Amino acid sequence: MTTPSPLLDRPGAVEGGGADAQVASHYGDPFREQRLLMDGHAVVDLSNRGVVTVSGPDRLSWLNTLSSQLLLGLRPGQSSETLLLTVQGRIEFSIHLVDDGATAWLITEGGEAAPLAAWLDRMKFMLRVEVTDATEAWAVLGATRALPELGDDVIAWEDPWPAIGVGGYAYSTIGDGEHPGRERPWFEYLVPRDALDAVVTGTGLALAGSLAAEALRIAAWRPRAGFETDEKTIPHELDLMRTAVHLAKGCYKGQETVARVHNLGHPPRRLTFLHLDGSQHTLPAMGSPVLSEGRTVGRVTSVGHHYEMGPIALAVLKRSVDATADLLVQDGEEMYAAGQEVIVAPDAGQVVGRATGFLRGPR
Template structure:
């Protein structure tokens, strides 16, 4: 069936809502395995020896000494403690990778660069695409082989991929992986996953899962007045 694009403007502009069977895609995510192209997200790369200590001073989470392979969520707050930005943060190979909503990418990039001052850190866009895999079937040997790994990472950890990029595991009631790969390789990886039995799905399937997990989304479940505790980003299931 034909892919149905998400509307533009909208939070998922540039993504596919579904591939003609949204309920079937949601069932496959629960019972098998699906791959969802979320490369409309903005990915940023932080390098430099002071990147962790610097980011620790301007964000909500304790990230000054994250170990290799660590995965966490993080926030930027305004002077009144209201949420301005949310991102997933991955520490790997002496680089900190942040990915956020596509519509907030340029604003977050500008904010981070503005806050550098004298710190030894560089913030750049990363040419990485985000693919999300959902479902118990992601642990199948054929799927792992298509990814280039032998086992699933532990929750809240990431491992490097042989061809560049990495795969990280998100805490979830069902297996959930984000695969960040060079944009030029994303289409080939998606084909290998489909050949391994993973069903293509749209962001509707991802949103259905996210809501089930009680995981808030910036700009969808929040507004300019939201504080972290209200959304569950601190002290809640999110």
């Protein structure tokens, strides 16, 4: 996205920073916006996200050969999540994908759209596909419910999180029905960018800022590309095996690492949820080190202030960190006590010959 969102002209709008620059972080009352969004009475401006389209009769079979998810037979309107990996199995691109019967719509982080489109374009060879960076033409709106207010023809991506997909596997420590992500359904709607302001007005819904959306995402244990990921991240570390990887599909780049870690090894790091000490009036910065017994054992990847739970965060820790240990988050001179709630189990992986353990396959 090259220009700020027109919704920043709304009363009370305060622009966000970092990956959420050019959209509003809030409109004057972040906690109220969070409650409205959670209850389905607000939408959030995600027009800083990138949109790439892939058209042509070979689009799904072609994307299927490149990515981690089984995309063959994807029905019009059906949503999926997939990853493009390096040869070492590290996450290169994270994609929210929905096909409308003629075009596959790929939603990414804003800075990833142009590199993704360029990467895909190089991989076309002689196939009947056409790749377009459509970010300048299309904007994204987020909501926690289906929005009939947008009409029947709107293109919508429904987040599969946290359901364990066919061919997927859960690396978390709790049952699927108990997962906190169940409390946060999530939809991303594609609307013409030049009509964004009018579309939002037409819904009659309130606007929530990125702070509200991020707090709900963190509480749902939902990883976000560029936040929970870095240049070394593999899907197992973030519990993305449940929604973004099909363990029984054909060959794709990075599959060998995915299979080897899942069957015979353990991911070197694990995602965890942190309850932060709320006695301070500040929050630690993203990237702040996480300490255990004076040693740095990981980093904070996302942080927010939830309207019910208070200060919360996601962090990526070394697998060896005791799952019951009390932790500290250090941000300069400030220290924040942090109680951890395990997301990815310390014994995740190594499923071959495994009789017991935390892990659960699909029901």
